[in-house]
Amino acid sequence: MNAEIYDAHHPGDDETYFFRTPTGRTTCGFRLGLAEFGYRVGCQTSSVPSTPGVPTCGHGGPGVHINAEGTSRLCAKQNVYGGATIDYGPVAADSMPTLEYGDTIEVDGASCTSAETGVTCFDAGHAFRLSVDESVIYS
DSSP states (O other): OOGGGGBOOBTTBSSEEEEEOTTSSEEEEEEGGGGGGTOSEEEEESOOOSOTTOOOOSSSEEEEEEETTEEEEEEETTOTTSOSSSOBTTBOGGGSOBOOTTOEEEETTEEEEEETTEEEEEETTEEEEEOSSOEEEOO
16 A cells, blocks of 8 residues: 555654544544654544553544554544544544555554454554554554
């Protein structure tokens, strides 16, 4: 998949690529320019039912991400990985490109694949899957 169509040109992070799932309920992003702040690749969703270790989030949405420290769950209150429930800066969730089921995007060695069961992302030996039903950390 050509990553250029997902390029968000986000202010303060010119290495940003966002996409959403076909349902529009999960958004993901590659935040390469924010690696020094603990971000790299991750997804967030509007809700994840009582999954152990998943924070309950108000503004924003629960998510999972991979950074230099590994894979972890987070409460993406600022919609750092795309804005699953509200618009985030210049990138409105409903205007993001859709990564269709079965498609994969790769950016700087990290990749995410969209499926009906959720989005699965890999980077540097770490992985996760996130859907509105569950989050799974593989590493």
